[in-house]
Amino acid sequence: MQSQLSSLPFYDFDLFSPAALQAPFEHYRAVRDLGPVVRLRDPDVYVLSRYDEVRDALQAPDALSSGDGVGFNEVINRRGVPNVLMSDDEQHRRLRTEVVRPLLPAQLKQHRPFLRNLIAERIRSLVDRGPFDAMVEIARFLPTQAISELVGLPEEGRAAMLDWAAATFNAFGPRRGGSERDFEVLAGWRSYLGALKWIEIREGSWARMLEGAVASGKLTEAEARGALSAYVLPSLDTTILAKGHLLHNLARDPRQWRMLRADPALASAAVLEGVRHSSVIRWFSRLARADYAAAGTVIPQGARIMLVYASANRDERKFADPDRFDLTRDARAHLAWGSGPHSCAGLHLAKMEMEVMLEALIDQCAVLTAGEPHVVHNQSLYGFDTLPMELRSAA
Numbered sequence: 001m002q003s004q005l006s007s008l009p010f011y012d013f014d015l016f017s018p019a020a021l022q023a024p025f026e027h028y029r030a031v032r033d034l035g036p037v038v039r040l041r042d043p044d045v046y047v048l049s050r051y052d053e054v055r056d057a058l059q060a061p062d063a064l065s066s067g068d069g070v071g072f073n074e075v076i077n078r079r080g081v082p083n084v085l086m087s088d089d090e091q092h093r094r095l096r097t098e099v100v101r102p103l104l105p106a107q108l109k110q111h112r113p114f115l116r117n118l119i120a121e122r123i124r125s126l127v128d129r130g131p132f133d134a135m136v137e138i139a140r141f142l143p144t145q146a147i148s149e150l151v152g153l154p155e156e157g158r159a160a161m162l163d164w165a166a167a168t169f170n171a172f173g174p175r176r177g178g179s180e181r182d183f184e185v186l187a188g189w190r191s192y193l194g195a196l197k198w199i200e201i202r203e204g205s206w207a208r209m210l211e212g213a214v215a216s217g218k219l220t221e222a223e224a225r226g227a228l229s230a231y232v233l234p235s236l237d238t239t240i241l242a243k244g245h246l247l248h249n250l251a252r253d254p255r256q257w258r259m260l261r262a263d264p265a266l267a268s269a270a271v272l273e274g275v276r277h278s279s280v281i282r283w284f285s286r287l288a289r290a291d292y293a294a295a296g297t298v299i300p301q302g303a304r305i306m307l308v309y310a311s312a313n314r315d316e317r318k319f320a321d322p323d324r325f326d327l328t329r330d331a332r333a334h335l336a337w338g339s340g341p342h343s344c345a346g347l348h349l350a351k352m353e354m355e356v357m358l359e360a361l362i363d364q365c366a367v368l369t370a371g372e373p374h375v376v377h378n379q380s381l382y383g384f385d386t387l388p389m390e391l392r393s394a395a
Protein backbone atom coordinates (compact mmCIF):
# COMPACT_ATOMS: atom_id res chain seq x y z
CA MET A 1 0.00 0.00 0.00
CA GLN A 2 2.87 2.34 0.85
CA SER A 3 4.31 2.19 -2.66
CA GLN A 4 0.87 2.68 -4.16
CA LEU A 5 0.40 5.85 -2.09
CA SER A 6 3.88 7.20 -2.73
CA SER A 7 3.26 6.96 -6.47
CA LEU A 8 0.18 9.18 -6.28
CA PRO A 9 0.57 12.48 -8.13
CA PHE A 10 0.69 15.78 -6.26
CA TYR A 11 -0.98 18.89 -7.65
CA ASP A 12 1.46 21.64 -6.82
CA PHE A 13 -0.60 24.72 -7.61
CA ASP A 14 -2.34 26.09 -4.50
CA LEU A 15 -6.09 25.56 -5.05
CA PHE A 16 -6.84 28.02 -2.23
CA SER A 17 -4.69 30.83 -3.66
CA PRO A 18 -6.65 33.96 -4.63
CA ALA A 19 -5.84 33.33 -8.32
CA ALA A 20 -7.18 29.76 -8.26
CA LEU A 21 -10.26 30.78 -6.27
CA GLN A 22 -11.00 33.45 -8.88
CA ALA A 23 -10.58 31.17 -11.91
CA PRO A 24 -10.88 27.58 -10.67
CA PHE A 25 -12.10 25.59 -13.66
CA GLU A 26 -8.75 25.04 -15.42
CA HIS A 27 -7.30 23.85 -12.13
CA TYR A 28 -10.15 21.39 -11.67
CA ARG A 29 -9.51 20.01 -15.14
CA ALA A 30 -5.80 19.68 -14.43
CA VAL A 31 -6.46 17.82 -11.18
CA ARG A 32 -8.98 15.50 -12.90
CA ASP A 33 -6.46 14.79 -15.63
CA LEU A 34 -3.72 13.91 -13.13
CA GLY A 35 -5.75 10.95 -11.88
CA PRO A 36 -8.74 9.79 -9.84
CA VAL A 37 -6.83 10.31 -6.57
CA VAL A 38 -4.43 13.25 -6.29
CA ARG A 39 -2.64 14.74 -3.28
CA LEU A 40 -2.18 18.31 -2.10
CA ARG A 41 0.63 19.40 0.22
CA ASP A 42 -1.20 22.29 1.91
CA PRO A 43 -3.72 21.37 3.10
CA ASP A 44 -2.52 17.77 3.37
CA VAL A 45 -5.43 16.00 1.66
CA TYR A 46 -6.29 13.32 -0.87
CA VAL A 47 -8.35 14.95 -3.61
CA LEU A 48 -11.25 13.24 -5.39
CA SER A 49 -12.29 15.43 -8.31
CA ARG A 50 -13.85 13.07 -10.86
CA TYR A 51 -17.58 12.46 -10.88
CA ASP A 52 -17.71 8.74 -10.00
CA GLU A 53 -15.26 9.01 -7.12
CA VAL A 54 -16.95 12.08 -5.59
CA ARG A 55 -20.41 10.49 -5.83
CA ASP A 56 -19.20 7.18 -4.33
CA ALA A 57 -17.48 8.99 -1.46
CA LEU A 58 -20.61 11.03 -0.69
CA GLN A 59 -22.52 7.78 -0.48
CA ALA A 60 -20.08 6.11 1.90
CA PRO A 61 -20.81 7.71 5.31
CA ASP A 62 -19.83 4.52 7.18
CA ALA A 63 -16.28 4.84 5.85
CA LEU A 64 -16.02 8.62 5.60
CA SER A 65 -16.97 10.77 8.56
CA SER A 66 -18.57 14.20 8.51
CA GLY A 67 -18.65 14.31 12.31
CA ASP A 68 -14.88 14.81 12.32
CA GLY A 69 -15.43 17.93 10.26
CA VAL A 70 -15.96 18.77 6.62
CA GLY A 71 -13.55 21.71 6.46
CA PHE A 72 -9.82 22.13 5.94
CA ASN A 73 -8.58 23.32 9.33
CA GLU A 74 -8.74 21.78 12.76
CA VAL A 75 -10.43 24.73 14.46
CA ILE A 76 -13.54 24.55 12.31
CA ASN A 77 -13.49 20.75 12.27
CA ARG A 78 -13.45 20.48 16.05
CA ARG A 79 -15.98 23.18 16.72
CA GLY A 80 -17.86 21.08 19.26
CA VAL A 81 -21.39 22.39 18.64
CA PRO A 82 -23.49 19.53 17.24
CA ASN A 83 -24.88 20.33 13.81
CA VAL A 84 -26.40 18.40 10.96
CA LEU A 85 -23.59 19.06 8.46
CA MET A 86 -20.85 17.86 10.82
CA SER A 87 -22.36 14.83 12.53
CA ASP A 88 -22.58 11.11 11.83
CA ASP A 89 -24.84 8.11 12.28
CA GLU A 90 -27.66 8.24 14.81
CA GLN A 91 -27.04 11.85 15.85
CA HIS A 92 -27.03 12.97 12.22
CA ARG A 93 -30.27 11.13 11.50
CA ARG A 94 -32.00 12.71 14.51
CA LEU A 95 -30.78 16.24 13.72
CA ARG A 96 -31.63 15.93 10.05
CA THR A 97 -35.15 14.61 10.67
CA GLU A 98 -35.97 17.72 12.70
CA VAL A 99 -34.15 20.20 10.45
CA VAL A 100 -35.76 19.09 7.17
CA ARG A 101 -39.34 19.14 8.50
CA PRO A 102 -40.22 22.65 7.20
CA LEU A 103 -38.01 22.24 4.11
CA LEU A 104 -39.91 19.36 2.52
CA PRO A 105 -41.80 20.13 -0.72
CA ALA A 106 -45.22 19.63 0.88
CA GLN A 107 -44.45 22.24 3.58
CA LEU A 108 -42.74 24.69 1.24
CA LYS A 109 -45.58 24.72 -1.29
CA GLN A 110 -47.58 27.17 0.84
CA HIS A 111 -44.81 29.81 0.52
CA ARG A 112 -44.51 29.66 -3.27
CA PRO A 113 -47.19 32.28 -4.17
CA PHE A 114 -45.76 34.69 -1.58
CA LEU A 115 -42.21 34.34 -2.91
CA ARG A 116 -43.39 34.49 -6.51
CA ASN A 117 -45.33 37.75 -5.92
CA LEU A 118 -42.42 39.35 -4.08
CA ILE A 119 -39.90 38.63 -6.81
CA ALA A 120 -42.36 39.51 -9.61
CA GLU A 121 -42.85 42.93 -8.06
CA ARG A 122 -39.12 43.41 -7.71
CA ILE A 123 -38.48 42.45 -11.35
CA ARG A 124 -41.23 44.87 -12.43
CA SER A 125 -39.36 47.68 -10.70
CA LEU A 126 -36.16 46.82 -12.60
CA VAL A 127 -37.42 46.29 -16.16
CA ASP A 128 -36.46 49.11 -18.55
CA ARG A 129 -34.77 50.93 -15.67
CA GLY A 130 -31.25 50.85 -17.09
CA PRO A 131 -28.20 49.15 -15.53
CA PHE A 132 -28.24 47.78 -11.98
CA ASP A 133 -26.29 45.28 -9.89
CA ALA A 134 -28.20 42.00 -10.16
CA MET A 135 -26.53 40.54 -7.05
CA VAL A 136 -27.97 43.31 -4.89
CA GLU A 137 -31.28 43.93 -6.65
CA ILE A 138 -32.31 40.38 -7.58
CA ALA A 139 -30.13 37.62 -6.12
CA ARG A 140 -30.11 38.89 -2.52
CA PHE A 141 -33.69 40.06 -2.55
CA LEU A 142 -35.70 36.93 -1.63
CA PRO A 143 -33.32 35.57 1.00
CA THR A 144 -33.07 38.85 2.85
CA GLN A 145 -36.75 39.82 2.50
CA ALA A 146 -38.49 36.50 2.87
CA ILE A 147 -36.24 33.65 3.95
CA SER A 148 -34.97 35.46 7.02
CA GLU A 149 -38.63 35.95 8.01
CA LEU A 150 -39.36 32.22 7.60
CA VAL A 151 -36.28 31.33 9.67
CA GLY A 152 -37.66 33.62 12.34
CA LEU A 153 -34.67 35.24 14.11
CA PRO A 154 -35.29 38.60 15.77
CA GLU A 155 -34.41 41.70 13.72
CA GLU A 156 -30.86 42.12 15.00
CA GLY A 157 -30.04 38.50 14.07
CA ARG A 158 -31.49 38.91 10.58
CA ALA A 159 -29.27 41.86 9.88
CA ALA A 160 -26.16 39.80 10.72
CA MET A 161 -27.16 36.58 8.91
CA LEU A 162 -25.32 37.40 5.68
CA ASP A 163 -22.09 38.16 7.53
CA TRP A 164 -22.28 34.99 9.60
CA ALA A 165 -22.99 32.89 6.51
CA ALA A 166 -20.11 34.31 4.43
CA ALA A 167 -17.66 34.01 7.34
CA THR A 168 -18.65 30.39 7.99
CA PHE A 169 -18.04 29.27 4.44
CA ASN A 170 -14.70 31.09 4.25
CA ALA A 171 -13.65 29.68 7.62
CA PHE A 172 -13.95 26.10 6.32
CA GLY A 173 -10.83 26.72 4.22
CA PRO A 174 -7.23 26.46 5.44
CA ARG A 175 -6.33 29.13 7.99
CA ARG A 176 -4.55 31.74 5.97
CA GLY A 177 -3.91 35.46 6.33
CA GLY A 178 -7.17 37.32 6.83
CA SER A 179 -9.18 34.34 8.01
CA GLU A 180 -8.87 35.40 11.68
CA ARG A 181 -11.62 37.93 11.02
CA ASP A 182 -13.96 35.08 9.97
CA PHE A 183 -13.35 33.29 13.23
CA GLU A 184 -14.21 36.49 15.11
CA VAL A 185 -17.45 36.84 13.15
CA LEU A 186 -18.21 33.19 13.88
CA ALA A 187 -17.53 33.70 17.58
CA GLY A 188 -20.14 36.46 17.34
CA TRP A 189 -22.63 33.96 15.89
CA ARG A 190 -21.90 31.45 18.67
CA SER A 191 -22.38 33.96 21.43
CA TYR A 192 -25.57 35.21 19.76
CA LEU A 193 -26.80 31.62 19.55
CA GLY A 194 -25.84 30.93 23.17
CA ALA A 195 -27.72 33.97 24.44
CA LEU A 196 -30.78 33.63 22.18
CA LYS A 197 -33.99 32.75 24.01
CA TRP A 198 -36.58 30.59 22.22
CA ILE A 199 -39.25 33.12 23.15
CA GLU A 200 -37.42 35.78 21.10
CA ILE A 201 -37.78 33.68 17.94
CA ARG A 202 -40.95 34.21 15.91
CA GLU A 203 -43.62 31.68 16.84
CA GLY A 204 -44.37 29.22 14.01
CA SER A 205 -41.00 29.94 12.33
CA TRP A 206 -38.58 27.20 11.28
CA ALA A 207 -36.12 28.02 14.05
CA ARG A 208 -38.85 27.96 16.70
CA MET A 209 -39.97 24.49 15.58
CA LEU A 210 -36.73 23.14 17.01
CA GLU A 211 -37.87 24.12 20.48
CA GLY A 212 -40.70 21.60 20.01
CA ALA A 213 -38.12 18.90 19.29
CA VAL A 214 -36.49 19.64 22.66
CA ALA A 215 -39.85 19.56 24.45
CA SER A 216 -40.66 16.16 22.92
CA GLY A 217 -37.23 14.76 23.84
CA LYS A 218 -36.07 14.30 20.23
CA LEU A 219 -33.17 16.74 20.56
CA THR A 220 -31.19 18.00 23.52
CA GLU A 221 -31.13 21.75 24.10
CA ALA A 222 -27.54 21.92 22.77
CA GLU A 223 -28.44 19.91 19.67
CA ALA A 224 -31.44 22.12 18.91
CA ARG A 225 -29.35 25.27 19.16
CA GLY A 226 -26.68 23.75 16.92
CA ALA A 227 -29.37 22.62 14.48
CA LEU A 228 -30.54 26.21 14.20
CA SER A 229 -27.34 26.91 12.25
CA ALA A 230 -28.79 24.76 9.46
CA TYR A 231 -31.32 27.49 8.67
CA VAL A 232 -29.09 30.49 9.17
CA LEU A 233 -25.68 29.63 7.75
CA PRO A 234 -26.20 27.59 4.55
CA SER A 235 -29.45 29.11 3.30
CA LEU A 236 -28.38 32.54 2.11
CA ASP A 237 -25.10 32.86 0.22
CA THR A 238 -25.65 29.55 -1.51
CA THR A 239 -28.95 30.53 -3.12
CA ILE A 240 -27.79 34.10 -3.71
CA LEU A 241 -24.70 32.99 -5.61
CA ALA A 242 -26.61 30.30 -7.52
CA LYS A 243 -29.11 32.92 -8.73
CA GLY A 244 -26.25 35.13 -9.88
CA HIS A 245 -24.82 32.26 -11.96
CA LEU A 246 -28.19 31.48 -13.50
CA LEU A 247 -28.79 35.11 -14.46
CA HIS A 248 -25.29 35.41 -15.89
CA ASN A 249 -25.53 32.17 -17.89
CA LEU A 250 -28.89 33.11 -19.39
CA ALA A 251 -27.96 36.72 -20.13
CA ARG A 252 -24.76 35.83 -21.96
CA ASP A 253 -26.50 33.25 -24.16
CA PRO A 254 -29.55 34.92 -25.77
CA ARG A 255 -30.40 31.77 -27.69
CA GLN A 256 -30.91 29.80 -24.49
CA TRP A 257 -32.88 32.66 -22.96
CA ARG A 258 -35.20 32.71 -26.00
CA MET A 259 -35.58 28.94 -25.74
CA LEU A 260 -36.60 29.27 -22.11
CA ARG A 261 -39.09 32.04 -22.87
CA ALA A 262 -40.60 29.94 -25.64
CA ASP A 263 -40.94 26.94 -23.32
CA PRO A 264 -41.22 28.02 -19.65
CA ALA A 265 -41.56 24.37 -18.65
CA LEU A 266 -37.76 24.27 -19.08
CA ALA A 267 -37.33 26.44 -15.95
CA SER A 268 -36.75 23.50 -13.66
CA ALA A 269 -34.15 22.02 -16.06
CA ALA A 270 -32.48 25.44 -16.28
CA VAL A 271 -32.10 25.54 -12.49
CA LEU A 272 -30.47 22.09 -12.38
CA GLU A 273 -28.16 22.91 -15.27
CA GLY A 274 -27.30 26.21 -13.57
CA VAL A 275 -26.17 24.54 -10.36
CA ARG A 276 -24.31 21.82 -12.28
CA HIS A 277 -22.47 24.26 -14.52
CA SER A 278 -21.53 26.77 -11.84
CA SER A 279 -21.54 24.89 -8.56
CA VAL A 280 -21.65 27.29 -5.65
CA ILE A 281 -20.06 24.99 -3.06
CA ARG A 282 -16.63 24.16 -4.42
CA TRP A 283 -15.70 21.40 -2.00
CA PHE A 284 -16.00 19.93 1.46
CA SER A 285 -13.97 17.18 3.10
CA ARG A 286 -14.41 13.92 5.01
CA LEU A 287 -12.14 12.04 7.43
CA ALA A 288 -11.49 8.37 6.57
CA ARG A 289 -12.82 6.29 9.48
CA ALA A 290 -11.18 3.22 7.97
CA ASP A 291 -9.01 2.54 4.94
CA TYR A 292 -11.02 3.73 1.95
CA ALA A 293 -10.63 2.43 -1.61
CA ALA A 294 -11.14 4.94 -4.42
CA ALA A 295 -10.49 3.86 -8.01
CA GLY A 296 -8.17 1.09 -6.81
CA THR A 297 -6.16 3.30 -4.44
CA VAL A 298 -6.45 2.59 -0.72
CA ILE A 299 -6.51 5.89 1.16
CA PRO A 300 -5.41 5.23 4.75
CA GLN A 301 -7.59 5.53 7.83
CA GLY A 302 -7.24 8.99 9.40
CA ALA A 303 -6.59 10.76 6.08
CA ARG A 304 -8.58 13.83 5.12
CA ILE A 305 -10.27 13.54 1.75
CA MET A 306 -11.28 16.55 -0.32
CA LEU A 307 -14.43 16.14 -2.42
CA VAL A 308 -14.56 18.67 -5.26
CA TYR A 309 -18.27 18.87 -6.17
CA ALA A 310 -17.63 21.71 -8.63
CA SER A 311 -15.11 19.61 -10.54
CA ALA A 312 -17.25 16.46 -10.55
CA ASN A 313 -19.99 18.53 -12.18
CA ARG A 314 -17.60 19.51 -14.99
CA ASP A 315 -16.18 16.01 -15.45
CA GLU A 316 -16.12 15.23 -19.16
CA ARG A 317 -16.27 11.53 -18.26
CA LYS A 318 -19.84 12.14 -17.05
CA PHE A 319 -21.15 15.24 -18.86
CA ALA A 320 -20.54 15.87 -22.56
CA ASP A 321 -19.08 19.31 -23.32
CA PRO A 322 -19.26 20.07 -19.57
CA ASP A 323 -18.16 23.74 -19.71
CA ARG A 324 -21.20 24.58 -21.81
CA PHE A 325 -24.36 25.80 -20.04
CA ASP A 326 -27.10 23.93 -21.91
CA LEU A 327 -30.60 23.93 -20.54
CA THR A 328 -31.64 21.04 -22.77
CA ARG A 329 -29.11 18.79 -20.99
CA ASP A 330 -30.34 16.22 -18.48
CA ALA A 331 -28.40 17.54 -15.46
CA ARG A 332 -30.34 15.64 -12.80
CA ALA A 333 -27.32 13.59 -11.76
CA HIS A 334 -25.34 16.70 -10.77
CA LEU A 335 -23.61 16.79 -7.36
CA ALA A 336 -24.02 20.51 -6.60
CA TRP A 337 -26.30 19.61 -3.71
CA GLY A 338 -24.12 16.70 -2.67
CA SER A 339 -25.49 13.16 -2.63
CA GLY A 340 -26.28 10.50 -0.04
CA PRO A 341 -27.30 11.10 3.58
CA HIS A 342 -25.71 14.58 3.82
CA SER A 343 -27.19 15.89 0.58
CA CYS A 344 -28.52 19.42 0.83
CA ALA A 345 -31.41 19.68 3.27
CA GLY A 346 -32.57 22.94 1.69
CA LEU A 347 -32.47 21.99 -1.98
CA HIS A 348 -36.25 22.26 -2.50
CA LEU A 349 -36.20 25.79 -1.13
CA ALA A 350 -33.20 26.68 -3.29
CA LYS A 351 -34.96 25.27 -6.36
CA MET A 352 -38.16 27.10 -5.57
CA GLU A 353 -36.41 30.45 -5.12
CA MET A 354 -34.66 30.06 -8.46
CA GLU A 355 -37.76 28.85 -10.28
CA VAL A 356 -39.95 31.75 -9.14
CA MET A 357 -37.20 34.15 -10.19
CA LEU A 358 -37.14 32.61 -13.67
CA GLU A 359 -40.94 32.65 -13.92
CA ALA A 360 -41.03 36.36 -13.13
CA LEU A 361 -38.30 37.09 -15.68
CA ILE A 362 -39.99 35.00 -18.38
CA ASP A 363 -43.29 36.85 -17.81
CA GLN A 364 -41.80 40.31 -17.94
CA CYS A 365 -38.54 40.42 -19.88
CA ALA A 366 -37.64 39.88 -23.51
CA VAL A 367 -33.99 40.76 -23.24
CA LEU A 368 -31.43 40.18 -20.47
CA THR A 369 -27.98 41.66 -20.80
CA ALA A 370 -25.09 41.25 -18.39
CA GLY A 371 -21.69 42.89 -18.03
CA GLU A 372 -18.58 41.42 -16.42
CA PRO A 373 -19.22 39.95 -12.97
CA HIS A 374 -16.72 40.11 -10.11
CA VAL A 375 -15.91 36.84 -8.32
CA VAL A 376 -16.14 37.08 -4.55
CA HIS A 377 -13.16 35.80 -2.52
CA ASN A 378 -14.38 32.78 -0.55
CA GLN A 379 -12.51 29.55 0.28
CA SER A 380 -15.60 27.35 -0.08
CA LEU A 381 -18.02 29.20 -2.35
CA TYR A 382 -17.78 30.25 -5.98
CA GLY A 383 -19.92 33.15 -7.13
CA PHE A 384 -20.16 36.86 -7.78
CA ASP A 385 -20.44 39.85 -5.50
CA THR A 386 -21.40 42.14 -8.38
CA LEU A 387 -23.11 41.42 -11.69
CA PRO A 388 -24.03 44.42 -13.86
CA MET A 389 -27.31 43.76 -15.68
CA GLU A 390 -30.16 45.29 -17.64
CA LEU A 391 -33.66 43.96 -18.26
CA ARG A 392 -35.81 45.02 -21.19
CA SER A 393 -39.55 44.50 -21.32
CA ALA A 394 -41.47 41.87 -23.19
CA ALA A 395 -43.92 44.44 -24.61
Ligand code: HEM
Pocket residue numbers: 058066070084085086096099103230231234235236238239242275279280281284309335336337338339341342343344345346347349350
Ligand atom coordinates in the same frame (compact mmCIF):
# COMPACT_ATOMS: atom_id res chain seq x y z
C1 HEM B 1 -28.19 26.63 -4.45
C2 HEM B 1 -28.21 26.58 -3.14
C3 HEM B 1 -27.53 25.52 -2.32
C4 HEM B 1 -26.46 24.74 -2.61
C5 HEM B 1 -25.63 24.73 -3.90
C6 HEM B 1 -26.22 23.87 -1.48
C7 HEM B 1 -25.25 22.89 -1.43
C8 HEM B 1 -25.13 21.97 -0.42
C9 HEM B 1 -24.20 20.86 -0.43
C10 HEM B 1 -23.19 20.54 -1.53
C11 HEM B 1 -24.39 20.14 0.71
C12 HEM B 1 -23.71 18.82 1.07
C13 HEM B 1 -22.71 18.93 2.16
C14 HEM B 1 -21.93 17.64 2.36
O1 HEM B 1 -21.82 16.83 1.42
O2 HEM B 1 -21.37 17.48 3.43
C15 HEM B 1 -25.42 20.82 1.46
C16 HEM B 1 -25.85 20.44 2.71
C17 HEM B 1 -26.75 21.18 3.45
N1 HEM B 1 -27.50 22.26 3.04
FE1 HEM B 1 -27.40 23.14 1.23
N2 HEM B 1 -27.14 24.16 -0.51
C18 HEM B 1 -27.98 25.15 -0.97
C19 HEM B 1 -29.04 25.72 -0.31
C20 HEM B 1 -29.42 25.42 0.98
C21 HEM B 1 -30.51 26.03 1.70
C22 HEM B 1 -31.45 27.07 1.11
C23 HEM B 1 -30.53 25.48 2.96
C24 HEM B 1 -31.44 25.74 4.13
C25 HEM B 1 -32.60 26.23 4.12
C26 HEM B 1 -29.46 24.50 3.01
C27 HEM B 1 -29.18 23.72 4.10
C28 HEM B 1 -28.28 22.67 4.09
C29 HEM B 1 -28.05 21.81 5.24
C30 HEM B 1 -28.72 21.91 6.59
C31 HEM B 1 -27.09 20.86 4.84
C32 HEM B 1 -26.49 19.74 5.67
C33 HEM B 1 -27.26 18.46 5.40
C34 HEM B 1 -26.70 17.27 6.10
O3 HEM B 1 -25.53 17.26 6.45
O4 HEM B 1 -27.47 16.31 6.31
N3 HEM B 1 -28.81 24.50 1.80
N4 HEM B 1 -25.86 21.93 0.74
